[in-house]
Amino acid sequence: MGEQIRIVRQTRLDPAFPLSRRELAGVVATILEALGREGASLEITLVDDSEMARLNAGFMGCPGPTNVLSFPTGHGDVFRGEVGSAGESAYLGELALSVDTLVREAHLYGQPEQVHLARLLAHGVLHLAGYDHGPEMDDLTELAVDRVLLAQAD
Structure with missing residues (x-):
């Protein structure tokens, strides 16, 4: 079974956001392959800074937004309160990605949004x-x- 990359959009995308859902899934598939995790599945939820600040405070105890948060398998479904079954070994977990922070940091670091996006996703x-x-x-x-x-x- 191939990877399943589910992308959930909980925010309006900034026009500077570089990729469609399909293109974003392609970037993640390339990252999984590069890291020797082809066939793995994960979910990415695109959020705004407000939602990211809520997640960061609730799960990390840190104030304010961050760029990406990782919720490995076993932490349950952060966005729906569900817990995955024990048989989902190829399921890595969930990422929350702040679109606002992605665009802001790309400009701050002088990087194209696509490069910074790839770096954040690989990190997550x-x-x-x-x-x-x-x-x-x-x-x-x-x-x-x-x-x-x-x-x-x-």
């Missing part, structure tokens, strides 16, 4: 896969971003 997927911050995670993030850029150039 690595957290879902059990990685924590450090040199290995940084290297894998950049590997995934490079693979996305190569795929988009083709």
Whole structure:
């Protein structure tokens, strides 16, 4: 069974947001392949800064919005209060991505939105896969971003 990438939009997309749902799913599929997680499934919920601040406070105890939050399998369904079944081993979990923060940070860092988006998604997927911050995670993030850029150039 191939990967299933579910994208839920809970906010109006900023015109600067670089990709459609289909294109976004393609970027995530490329990231999963680059990280050796092809066939895995996950859900991405696109939120605004207000919802991200609520999630960040509720789950991380941190005030204000952040760019991406990862909810690995076993934490339940954050947005619907459901818990996945134990047989869903290929299901990595959920990501919440703030579209507002993505666009703001891309401009702040002087990066194209697509590059910053790939970096945030790779970072979030690595957290879902059990990685924590450090040199290995940084290297894998950049590997995934490079693979996305190569795929988009083709």
